[in-house]
Structures are given as structure tokens and as C-alpha cells.
Amino acid sequence: MPTIEMPLTDMMTMTPDTYAVNCPTRVVLDRIADKWAVLLLGLLAEAPMRFNALRRRVQGLSQKMLSQTLKGLERDGLVRRTAFPTVPVTVEYAITPLGATLAERLDLLRDWAERHIAEVQAAQTRYDQALSG
Amino acid sequence: MPTIEMPLTDMMTMTPDTYAVNCPTRVVLDRIADKWAVLLLGLLAEAPMRFNALRRRVQGLSQKMLSQTLKGLERDGLVRRTAFPTVPVTVEYAITPLGATLAERLDLLRDWAERHIAEVQAAQTRYDQALSG
DNA sequence: GGCATCTGGTCTCCAACAGAAACCACTCTG
């Protein structure tokens, strides 16, 4: 997707259409459409956690992507980063009230996934067999 | 993320942990974490549509990604593809009952985005100014 | 003493993937 380059005021006064490239909700959608962000928000919604604790908890998440994703979440005001001047430095990540409202909705998706995973996998098997058969 | 290569039965009998690489809900999460899939499901939830109609409606979506995403959605049983033997061939995409239940939850995310976009953008501006200032 | 390990990251390199554009066969319209 091309980078959006237009004044914020123009974007906000446009008729809202999520399907237009320059709709501001696309910005939010881009964040939601980030697997790691969704998983991290889910964890932080339960309790604040430290960098390496998150890393150990989420399998397959590289250090680079963790730091990158957390930075993005902090920028969006969904997560708050607090560094304690211990040695070595201790950094804690906590969800913000705004982030909590999002995590609530994301939980509904996790719930859907758990509820319907079997149906989805059955559909996949059917589809793949129809192709090979 | 590495490709999951293990018997389905093993996956289904494991203690469910979305944060483990081999949790089946990760499969669903991967689909949800697809910007185009979310947008397409949102459109198809309203009414069935044809290939080029979807293309015209969703700005910034290339033909390749549209065909690829629709194929994925069909494989997951979320969308049904119907080809009519007209000349030229007419193809209609419609949401399935399963897809409709997901679209319902996704609507809540769209709703969240519209409701909180201003807060997110304010947080971003604050963050960026704190860095430059 | 010296090696490994913990803290929270950054940097480089390579493979994978998304997007742009061309191409396909066929038909209807101006």
C-alpha cells in the first residue's frame, strides 16, 4: 500500500469509507492486521510484563519483531513502557485503558477462533481434497 | 513463522495455547491478520459481489492479491465462489454462514477503529513530538 | 579468575512475500 501523504484535517473531513486508501481507520486496521500485536495485546491485557517474559511466552516471535511491535503499540497509545533504573535496566510493558478496550474486542476474535477452528479446518480439508481428487 | 508440520490429531489434543506456534487458533489468527481479508469479508457481509466489483470497491487492492485472498477465504469456508457459464464467465463471491459469524465480530473491530481513531492519532502525534522535541 | 547468563535491545543478512504491470482469451460497444 502506498504511504498516505495528505493533511490530517483533509483525512478527517472526508466521508468515512474504510475501503478508500486514505481512510484513517485503515491505519487502525493495519495495526489490527498484525499477528504479533494481537498476541501481545492479549497477554498484556492480563498483566503487565517485561520484555524477555513476553519473548519467552510468545513462541516464534523474534527479538526484533517484539521490540518493533511494542514500539508501534506504544506509539498508538495502546501500551505503556516503563523503564526502572535498576542494573541491568528493567523495562515493563503495560496495557493502557485505550488498549484495554481494543483487547476486549480482540478477545471476541480469539473466542471465535476457538469456537470455529474445527469448521475452518474441515473446510480446508474439503477444499484441498476437491483439488487433488 | 515456520510452517507447522505435525499430525492434526496431535494439534487438537494439545492444551490450547494461542501463544504456542502449533496452536490451531494461530491458523485463524493468520487469516484475521490479513488486511485485505478483513476488508473483503466486510463488503461481502453486506451483499454478494463479483470479482471486478470488489476490485473497484477496495482501493489499493491489486488483482493478484484479490484473487489470492478470495482463494484463501474460500478454502477456509468463509466465502463461496459461484461461476456462471455466461460469456464472458461471471463469477460471484458470497459470504457463507460461517463467514457471517466472523464478519459480525470483525464489525466490532471496525466500530472500535471508528470510535477511537482520534485517540490513536493523538497518541501518535504525542509520541512523534516527544522524540523530535 | 574466567566463563556463562541475565537485562533490553540494535544491526546485518537473506528468504519470502506484497504490489505493479504485462499478458491471456473472448465479447460487446462505439
Next chain:
DNA sequence: CAGAGTGGTTTCTGTTGGAGACCAGATGCC
């Protein structure tokens, strides 16, 4: 006869994600 519309696939290229090395300073272990 050129152009546009039908629903795609193929090719090429630019961006991105992930693996792994590296950083500094302190602590645990033998």
C-alpha cells in the same frame, strides 16, 4: 477496428520478516 469489460495468471522488483550476531554492565557458578 480500437477500447473496455469478463476473471484471472505470470513475471519482476521492492519491502518486509525472521535468524543470528553483537552490545554494555552486573551477577552466579566452579
